[in-house]
Amino acid sequence: MKLWTIQSESVYTKFKDTGILQADEKFIYKDMIFHYNWMVKQMKKRVGLATSQEIKYPIWAWYQWRGVKQKKPDLRFSGHLERGARGVILELEVEPESVLLSDFDEFNNVLNYGYIADNEEDFDKFYVDLEKSGYCHYDLQRDDKKNDILSKFKLKFYKSWEKVFDLECEKNEEWSGKKENQSIQATMWEVKWNQIVSVKHFIAK
Template identity: 40%
Template sequence: MKLWTIQPVEVWELLQQQGFYRGTKEYVYEEFLYSYDWLVGEMEKRLGPRPEPESYPVWAWKQWSGSYVRPDLRFRGHLEKGTRGVRLEIDIPDEQVILSEFGKWNYVLNYWYLPENDEDWDSFNEELEKRGLNFFQQKPLPDPYYHQKIVDSWQRIFDIEPKNEDERGELSIQATFWELRLEQVRKVDFFVAR
């Protein structure tokens, strides 16, 4: 599977030195640790165990932003402004990758319920309101049943099939995997983040 990963230039140097790169917890903001740990659990179910107990996902793009397949380096936000970085075009075996929809990942990061549709959203929020619960204000919800409903709803991030032709042009598909090997790199583009 052809993917693109954006990394600080130091990751590229490390990859050249040791022949592989694995994600680490040190790059995860503490407020997102629960979400990342959830994703790690999903990856272990779908891909197998981590290479090391402290390994975290390596992130890449399958489709960066709708009609842009690879990340456009002229845009801001790939890395902190002024950071020297690389865009690596890589080829990872399909069975080593989990794909998810970037916009939906924000529901996981923010501990939001990810609805099937507008009616599902309204219904779930009405249920919570009747019980005096609000996932925007209580993280995690104190009621284990509704907490689990939120966590279970996150499975929808893995639904990357567009519902219609308009949605096809809007999707941003991200990829996670355990390890990037030097021999999987096909092209390197250097840049300075804007």
């Protein structure tokens, strides 16, 4: 499976020295730890445990940056790294069974604590039913409110996040966009030096 991962120049230098690229927890924003931990649980469930207990979080990469016609990230665009930062894009060839693919745009719903609906009707019904039961969206994130009714909504809410991994399902194009335009991200526990196909250095726009 061909993937591309974008890393800073300093991370790449360390990678050259060690031969193994692993995620460093100190670079993860604190307000994203919950979502990283959620992805870790999904990795363990769908890919398996990491090869070392020292590996806490996965490496992120691209399988399909902007649809089937633009799989490789275009470095002429901004947003890959902080503007002006020196980085590298590594083309990788990895074993498919070591990778967990997910819908990048839907994962943004996860990052924003959003309910992932199949269509507009599903979305509206979830929140109408939630409000009829006397709760709001923010109650889904709170741990201090616990009862059977709210627990059922939370279960459905967090279960909806797992739709990010269902890349083959038929979706409502008016709601989710066309499948051929999907942006698909990849997560894996580590990258080894012998998995590199090519390296390109760049300065982020």
